[in-house]
Amino acid sequence: MSETGLRERHKRRTRQAINTAAMSLFFEHGYDAVTVADVARQAHVSVATVFNYFDTKEDLFFDEVDRMLDALLDSVRRCxxxxxxxxxxxDQVVFQLTGGRPAAEAEEVARFHAAVLDSPDxxxxxxxxxxxxxxxxxxALAQALGTPLPSLAADLAATQYLAAESVIGSELRSRLGAGLALPDALAELEPVTAEVFATLRTGLGPLVKAGAPQ
Structure with a gap:
């Protein structure tokens, strides 16, 4: 392997070691109680090294956002x-909400959502x-739809998808917070997800106010 390849592999290992140390501490002590210095000590690196790989403490927690965003965009491009x-x-919603984790890593998924609920930051x-x-x-949607940017339809569709994901995510976090195991929580979410996306397909309609006409 070339010297450049060895350096890149070392960087990947160091980044992964820092992230693993951070998530272990966050899950054990709570995100707000852990400092970057704590993470550095756990990973056996300096604080400066941590910031060489992660701009902020929040980036340590949300390290997989780019990977998950790539998966979301690919789901559109592959259509x-x-x-x-x-x-x-x-079809992508559950993958996004579980960080692409297999069932064997259900506890990590539950801890991730619990940490978000516990931290305003x-x-x-x-x-x-x-x-x-x-x-x-x-x-990505504008390209798939063949519409030039800025595209009202693409922007609205993206906003509606993320709103749907947020609603379903809130339902998931509520069930996990009540002590439901991840597989059971996801099973309960299937009809919720179907209803949410059925609403996206048909639209909200005029949202007529309930009660007797005045």
Whole structure:
């Protein structure tokens, strides 16, 4: 292997070691209670080394956002001509909400969602990341739909998908917080997911106010 290849492999190992140390501490002590210095000590590196790989403490927690965003965009790009992009996005929801984790890593998924619920800082960061995801998804949708940017249809579709994902994610976090195992929580979410995406397909309609006409 070339010297450049060895350096890149070392960088990947160091980044992974830092992230593994960070997530272990976050899950054990709570995100807000852990400092970057704590992470550095756990990973046996300096604080400066941590910041060489991660710009902020929040980035340590959300390290897989780029990988998951790539998977979301690929689900749109892989759609065949004439097929439903919305169905492809529906098929992607559970993968996104579980970080692509297999059932064997259910406890890690549950801990991730619990940590977000317990930390206002993570919730704010998550909202910021949603803006970046919306912009990237809208661009991919515009290309798939064959519409030039800026595209109202693509932007609206991206916004609606992320809103659907957020609703389903809230339902998932509620069930996990109540102590339901991840496989059982996901099973309960199947009809919820179907209803949410059925609403996206048909639209909300006029949202007529309930009660007797006045």
């Amino acid at each position: 065949r001509s004439g097929s439903s992009i919305l169905q492809a996005l529906q 993570l919730q704010r960061r998550e909202q910021h990341l949603q803006l970046r995801r919306r912009q990237a998804l809208a661009a």
